[in-house]
Amino acid sequence: xxxxxxxxxxxxxxxxxxxxxxxxxxxxxxxxxxxxxxxxxxxxxxxxxxxxxxxxxxxxxxxxxxxxxxxxxxxxxxxxxxxxxxxxxxxxxxxxxxxxxxxxxxxxxxxxxxxxxxxxxxxxxxxxxxxxxxxxxxxxxxxxxxxxxxxxxxxxxxxxxxxxxxxxxxxxxxxxxxxxxxxxxxxxxxxxxxxxxxxxxxxxxxxxxxxxxxxxxxxxxxxxxxxxxxxxxxxxxxxxxxxxxxxxxxxxxxxxxxxxxxxxxxxxxxxxxxxxxxxxxxxxxxxxxxxxxxxxxxxxxxxxxxxxxxxxxxxxxxxxxxxxxxxxxxxxxxxxxxxxxxxxxxxxxxxxxxxxxxxxxxxxxxxxxxxxxxxxxxxxxxxxxxxxxxxxxxxxxxxxxxxxxxxxxxxxxxxxxxxxxxxxxxxxxxxxxxxxxxxxxxxxxxxxxxxxxxxxxxxxxxxxxxxxxxxxxxxxxxxxxxxxxxx
Numbered sequence: 001x002x003x004x005x006x007x008x009x010x011x012x013x014x015x016x017x018x019x020x021x022x023x024x025x026x027x028x029x030x031x032x033x034x035x036x037x038x039x040x041x042x043x044x045x046x047x048x049x050x051x052x053x054x055x056x057x058x059x060x061x062x063x064x065x066x067x068x069x070x071x072x073x074x075x076x077x078x079x080x081x082x083x084x085x086x087x088x089x090x091x092x093x094x095x096x097x098x099x100x101x102x103x104x105x106x107x108x109x110x111x112x113x114x115x116x117x118x119x120x121x122x123x124x125x126x127x128x129x130x131x132x133x134x135x136x137x138x139x140x141x142x143x144x145x146x147x148x149x150x151x152x153x154x155x156x157x158x159x160x161x162x163x164x165x166x167x168x169x170x171x172x173x174x175x176x177x178x179x180x181x182x183x184x185x186x187x188x189x190x191x192x193x194x195x196x197x198x199x200x201x202x203x204x205x206x207x208x209x210x211x212x213x214x215x216x217x218x219x220x221x222x223x224x225x226x227x228x229x230x231x232x233x234x235x236x237x238x239x240x241x242x243x244x245x246x247x248x249x250x251x252x253x254x255x256x257x258x259x260x261x262x263x264x265x266x267x268x269x270x271x272x273x274x275x276x277x278x279x280x281x282x283x284x285x286x287x288x289x290x291x292x293x294x295x296x297x298x299x300x301x302x303x304x305x306x307x308x309x310x311x312x313x314x315x316x317x318x319x320x321x322x323x324x325x326x327x328x329x330x331x332x333x334x335x336x337x338x339x340x341x342x343x344x345x346x347x348x349x350x351x352x353x354x355x356x357x358x359x360x361x362x363x364x365x366x367x368x369x370x371x372x373x374x375x376x377x378x379x380x381x382x383x384x385x386x387x388x389x390x391x392x393x394x395x396x397x398x399x400x401x402x403x404x405x406x407x408x409x410x411x412x413x414x415x416x417x418x419x420x421x422x423x424x425x426x427x428x429x430x431x432x433x434x435x436x437x438x439x440x441x442x443x444x445x446x447x448x449x450x451x452x453x454x455x456x457x458x459x460x461x462x463x464x465x466x467x468x469x470x471x472x473x474x475x476x477x478x479x480x481x482x483x484x485x486x487x
Contacts, residue, residue: 021073021125022086024385028104029075029083030291034121035233037142039112043076043122044139049108057102057135061095069129070096071140074103078118082109085123090385099128099135115227120251154479157451157460158435160388160414161407168448168455170440175487176456179213180480186218187211192463193237194476195245200468203245204481205234210247213481223247223254223261238277240286246277253288269302271295280323289318294331305331305340312346313338322364324372332361334379355394355404365422365429370398373429375417391415393431411447413439419464425471425486432462432475438484457482 021036037043072087084103089096103126112122128137180189190207197203202213203221209232211218222228236248244257252272253264266272274290288295293306293316306316315335323329327342336350337360349356359376366372374396378389392406392415406415414436421430431439437451437460451460459479466474475482 020086021123022071022088024088024090024092025086026084026100029085034075034123035112035119036122037124037144038122039114039119041113042141043112043119043124044110045106046108046110050106050137053102053106054136057099061098061135063095063130063133063135066095066130066133069127070099072100072103072126072128073123074109074126075121075123076109076111077121078111080107080109080111082106095130154452154459155435155461157437157449157453158387158414159449160436161412164411164413164447166411166413166447166449166454168450169446170448171450171455173487174484177483177485178456178458178480179218179482180458184218184480186213186480187220189480190478191476191481193234194464194466194474194481195237195239196466196468196474197239197245198243202474202481203237203239204476205237210234221256223249223256223263225261225263226252226254235273236275236277236288238279238286240279241281241284246286246288248273248275248277248288269295270304275319278320278322282325283323283327285323287321289321291317294318294321294329305329310340310346312348314348314350319360319377320362320364324364324366325370330361330364330372330374332359332377334360336379337361355402359391359394362417363419365420367422367427368424372396373420373422375420375431376404377416387435388415391417393417393420393429405441411439411441411445411449413437413449418462421465421467421473423467423471423473430465430473432465434461434463436460438462438475452479 070087070089073085075083075085082103084100087096087100112119125140125142126137127140128135179186181187188206188208191204193205195203204211204213210221212221232250234247234249238246240246242257244255247254253269255262271288271290271292274288276289278287280287284298286297293304296303296305305313307313313331313333315333317334318331319334320332321329329340331338331340336348337356338349339347358378358380360379361374362377363375364372372395374394376391376394378391381389388407390406392404392412394402394404396402406412414433416435417431417433419432423430428443429441431441433439437449437457440448440450450457452458459477461478463476463478465476468474473484475484
């Protein structure tokens, strides 16, 4: 009987940047932002050297009686080094593991080139086919138009909590308005970042650029000081106290104020891209998180918190950071979370038995009583294939105690969360997820879950969210812009 390597082409979420395409995700690659099969000249390999790799595999593997194929997503950097990000063999067969080992050692990748400049990181898809007792490989290019079209539709919510009964009694109190590419001039439904500036103007990143929204129509808001090119993208967005808008974009950080764009070079500020931009209104600081640590802008001066100057910081790969009302900085890294107090003393939660141990803080908000709310990411998961991990949200109460809320002990419908906001008017939490829609928690025992199958919210994937000055909640989703207001 012939054996077959299991094949499944699945993409969980859509984004042309930093996207693992296949179901088996590997953690051995250092990634922040990368583009998917991009470039005027796309990434590839030196043919004669790849043929030698095939020969090594055929000599080292016993392929007798075996047929099938496996698809692999390979990250190629500007120096021609490769790393397998994800693949389709959910059985993790010895053959696939050997293929991955050889691909990671292979040194003759050719980087993508855009505008005569090598892309820092680009991913390509390989198909390795076993037939007639031999293995051979080839690149499978991504059809971008078909790929986008496949994801421009709402996904059914995935509710992992089968015990909690959602009555959704407050849903009737809200008016939900949706703007998408079908009922407005929004150019694209894939919205990942949102900020509302001091004048009430909404700034929104889409898969096709940057727009503003005045409540009636969307307008193109692209930066105009750099050649945008075909693969220009925006990765982060925030507005500071002076009404300056800040952006992570391809290759640089940009700001916009009073009709003027400014580009910041890496040799000026130490970073050129990152994960998130967070405004701290009480201290007039803007935080930029990246693989180099936490970069802080205050009163026109840039500073850096990293492992070199802050003993106790578990990693320079900072995902999120924010100050609380007591002037403490809470930092989530991909190796653990820390708190730096007002005296610069560091608490590394990997050295505690709190619920933050083993977790990376990914967003945070605080109420008027000093209770702090976190969304969590479990960075050291034992089961890499598990979807509903030990994450959810956590509350750090004003008395210093912690409590975690997951599908196991609460009404959380799904444990992977993107953003948490405290609603001052309703004294409740809003929590966004990328599979189960929007969650409302009354901070007692009332959990509600709104998504595209029980409300006017058009999708179960909510990227992030923010409040306007009137307390209306805006959602950036994969099916357009959503406004939730009390009737």
